[in-house]
Amino acid sequence: MDAPKVLARRLRTAWGDALDDEAGDVPGWVLITLMTAGLVVVIWALAGPALAQLFEQAISRVSGL
Template identity: 45%
Template sequence: MRYLAYLDTALTALAARLRGEDPERGDVPGWVMVTVMTAALVLAILAVFQEAIVTAVQNALNSVTGAGG
C-alpha cells in the first residue's frame, strides 16, 4: 500500500508540473537576461583588455609547462 501512495504522490506532482503549476519552475526570461548580460560584459572586458589577458594567460601557461625560460 505504501508504494501506491508514493506512486500517487509522484503522479500528482508530475501532473502539476505539466499544467505549469510548479512553484519551483523559475523565471526563464530572467535567467536568459542574466546570461546575455554576462556574455556582453565578458565581450566588453575582452575588447578593452584583450592584449593584457592573452599575455597573462601565455605567461601562466609558460610558467606551468616550463617553456618560460
C-alpha cells in the same frame, strides 16, 4: 488505501510541483546568460589592445626579434 497507490500519487504530485517551479526560471537564466556575454564583450573591448600588446612584447622577448 494501497501503499503503492499512495506512493504513486505522492510521486506524481512531487513531480508536477517540480515542473511547475522550474518553468519560471527560464527567462532569468536567459537574462543572466545575455548579461554575462555582454560583460565579456565590454571587458574584451577595453582590455583587448593592452592584452595584445602584452602578448607581442612577451613573444619578442622570448624570440629575441
